[in-house]
Amino acid sequence: MRPMEVPRNPQPGDSQAGSAAPPHLSNHLANERTYLAYLRTAISLISFGITVNRFSIYLIQSNRISERAEEHFNLIGLSRVGFGMVIFGLALMIWAGYHFSSVSRGIDRGDYRPNTRAAWIITVGVLVVGGISLIWLFPH
Numbered sequence: 001m002r003p004m005e006v007p008r009n010p011q012p013g014d015s016q017a018g019s020a021a022p023p024h025l026s027n028h029l030a031n032e033r034t035y036l037a038y039l040r041t042a043i044s045l046i047s048f049g050i051t052v053n054r055f056s057i058y059l060i061q062s063n064r065i066s067e068r069a070e071e072h073f074n075l076i077g078l079s080r081v082g083f084g085m086v087i088f089g090l091a092l093m094i095w096a097g098y099h100f101s102s103v104s105r106g107i108d109r110g111d112y113r114p115n116t117r118a119a120w121i122i123t124v125g126v127l128v129v130g131g132i133s134l135i136w137l138f139p140h
Contacts, residue, residue: 027107031100038096042089049085052078081133088129095122 022028056078099118106112 024107027112028104031103031107034103035096035100038092038099042092042096045085045089045092049082049087049089051082052085053082056082084129084133 103112
């Protein structure tokens with residue numbers, strides 16, 4: 001009985017017809033997946049921001065919220081938070097395109113190094129904006 005053969009991954013020196021992949025293909029595909037994740041996040045932020053903005057305006061104009069709730073929630077501020085989410089989503093889209101291009105160039109040159117500073121700037125920015133939004137919406 002013959003042992004079962006396990007297929008092996010092609011190695012860089014293999015010469016099989018039609019299976020030659022461009023150099024750094026997996027790195028470029030990972031870069032594209034990361035870009036698409038940023039794009040989905042930006043679209044979600046924009047969509048949710050528009051929803052928050054429109055719903056707060058609807059509540060203000062329709063008088064469907066009680067006076068007691070109006071005292072507790074600043075609906076004009078909530079509308080502005082929705083607008084801010086849209087602006088942040090648009091800025092994230094621009095940054096994602098720039099980041100995708102610069103990483104792609106770095107992969108092609110072979111000198112790509114992750115930019116931890118950009119990750120920390122985005123993290124701190126989201127924390128600051130989130131904290132300000134909480135203080136603004138819930139001042140009590």
